Amino acid sequence: MKFRHIFSALIVGVTLTAPISAVAALPSSVDGKPLPSLAPMLEKVTPAVVNISVAGTHTQRQRIPEIFRHFGAPSESVRERPFKGLGSGVIIDADKGYVITNHHVINNADEITVTLTDGRSFDAKKIGSDEGTDVALLQIEADDLTAIKLGNSDDLRVGDFAVAIGNPFGLGQTVTSGIIGALARSSLNIENYENFIQTDAAINSGNSGGALVNLNGRLIGINTAIYGPNGGNVGIGFAIPINMANNIIDQLLEHGKVQRGVLGITGRDLNSEVAKAMDLDVQKGAFVNQVFADTAAADAGIEAGDVITEINGKPVNSFGQLRAQIGTMGAGSKVKLGLLRDGSKKTVTVTLGGSDEQTASAQDIDKRLLGAKLETTKEYKGGIAIVELEPGSPAARVGLKKDDVIIGINKQRVKTISDLQDILDDAKGTIALNLVRDGTQIYLFMR
Incomplete structure (x- = not known):
């Protein structure tokens, strides 16, 4: 009775036109043609x-x-x-x-x-x-391994079929299928750089790191997160596009770490309100609020008020998407950006800077420092000066002030923006910022 109850729950909404025994005996082919199946592809993948x-x-x-630190505690x-x-x-x-x-x-x-x-x-x-x-x-060191072939996640379209493969709940390898429900999902606060593929192929705990493939068995994404109030699948899962992941892998293999590309702008998502206020004919893109001097964006001629609508010929729907794609390309990469300026379309080629440059926007470093412009300084034998700070920004709410100089994080010395990036990339939980303010060392804590 228990099995029958479970089985009934699994087939709710399905109309059976034949006894179960007849369903089990369905033919493997019709008119000499095999029934559609993903099995041949999956056997290879x-x-x-x-x-x-x-x-x-x-x-x-x-x-x-401190009250409990008596007697040498x-x-x-x-x-x-x-x-x-x-x-x-x-x-x-x-x-x-x-x-x-x-x-x-x-x-x-x-x-x-x-x-x-x-x-x-x-x-x-x-x-x-x-x-x-x-x-x-x-x-791993092993013989007779099977590698998956990589697809091109830039060519994905909403509605394409997708298959997720992984190890949910430790049950063992499991395959689920669905479609691509959305592309370039960002602003989810799951990761620092977000440009997710959304799919309704069931993804659950334990699927993290598994494969999202197309019907040709090509890897198009790495399953990463789910959207659900109770941590279970509700038909909305997220995967890192394989092109984005591959950029990171190439840098890890070449440099041993990620050397992020830096554009040198601040901005926001373009929406209908901004478009109306700026008299723009587009509704999606990355609106440029500010271009910092002596950066890749400034050298390429990007200006405040521009709307970035394309990156390497592909649409840009949001500032978060642009930030993720730029941040996962290596320093020195050349990128073609499509712009809209005063109603006219332009294309510029940008050679991305690196986070070890003397000046950078904090949004290119860590989202917890948004609103701060950083600059290396030779004071205090090296550090990171806060040369500009937006009132009410995350960096301001942490307690940072203009002219603060960051000299350490979690008791590790910081002298360059590259040092800052490396430590923050690995830091977890509460982070201790060691600052010099008005000649006095202080600590600020942020999560």
Whole structure:
């Protein structure tokens, strides 16, 4: 009775026109033609999707109020708690054993084990990881691996079929299907750089790092997050576009870290209100509020009031999408941007700067510092000066003030914008900013 109740729940809304026994005996072909099936494609693709299990220790630090620090008590308590976790990954190079997954799957892990569909398990080495985009690259030493072929996520359209493969709830490899429901999703506050593919192919806990493929079996995305009040699938899942993830992987392999491209602007999403106020004929794009001097944008001739509508010939729907795509391209990359200025279309070629330059907008570094313009300084033997600050911005709400100089983060010395980027990319939880203000050192804490 219990099984029958479960089965009934699974087929609610389906009208059966024949007994169950007849359904089970449906033919494999009609008029000599095989029934449509994803099985042939999946037989080639699923060996490239792996299960990942991790183990490690979380270190929790808690400041002890000064009133309790008598008799030599420490200023903070430190607790270490072991953890285990499960996720998924995708083999992208069989010869070198490269496996792509999410940063959050392997973050803080001391042990990473990759299990193949044939049952073999291998210890994995972390090649590199980027918290800002939630992309990580692992490597295993194994023979007879199957790698997946990469697709082109820039060619995706809403309505294209998609198949998600992963390890939900640790049940083992599972395949679900659906369509692409939306593209270039941003402003979700899931990651720092967001340009997600949205799909209704069921994605659940444990699918993170798994494959989103098209009907040709080409990898188009890395499953990353779900939208649901209770953490379960409600038909809205998000994947990192493979082109974006591949940009990160290339940088990790070449430099050992991500060297983000920097445009040197501040801006906002273009909406109907902004379009009306500025008398614009477009409703979507990235509106440029400000262009900083001596940056890639300034050198290319981009001006405040421009609307960026295309990047490398592809539409730009929002400032968040533009920021994600620029931030995942390497410093020195050349990018063609389509602009709308005073009703006329223009195309400019930009050579992206890097975050180790002397000047950068904080939005290119970390969303918690939005509203601040940063500049390296030789004062205090090197640091990051806050040369401009927008009132009411996230950076201002943290407690930063104009002319503050950041000299350390979490007890690590900071001298350049590149130092700042590297530390913030890896930082978790509460972050301690060590500042010099009016010649006096102070600490600010932000989450």
